[in-house]
Amino acid sequence: MLKIFYGDMESEKYIFNPDVFFNNVYEDEWITDPISQQMIKDIDGSEVVGPRLIESPFLGTIPVEQLSGSVKTLILMKHDTDHILNASACGDDCAPWILKMGRETDMTIRLGYLMDFGKEQFEIEILNIHQIVHTMKELIEVVLDHHLL
Secondary structure, three states: OEEEEEOOOOOOOEEOOHHHHHHHHOOHHHHHOHHHHHHHHHHHOOEEEEOOEEEEOOOEEEOHHHOOHHHHHHHHHHHOOOOEEEHHHOOHHHHHHHHHHHHHOOEEEEEOOOOOOOOOOOOEEEOOOOEEEOOHHHHHHHHHHOOOO
């Protein structure tokens, strides 16, 4: 299940800047993983040439470190389950990927804004108050009513 903590977080497991963290810990296998390749294609519009080489339609051939912070955060969510990541580094275009991963495994993230998780039903636990929500309307109401942001 996807679990979200809203607002400021203090934890030894919390990674405030997933972009920089990724650059220092990623493994080649993370990049060549088929799911990671789909994320890179979907979010950045880029193709994985090899474990350390990406073909971007905007930047040409780039190293992995020049992927967007959004896609780096998603890849970390997929491959590093030991940390709580600041998903505020991601835009709303990452929401379907976050929901998908949250359906497949328990995953905790931190958000500093109301990410748009779409019109479909979902299951998200808001960790601040240990409440499960199922729709975007319900999520917004709970976050605002409890002054979580």
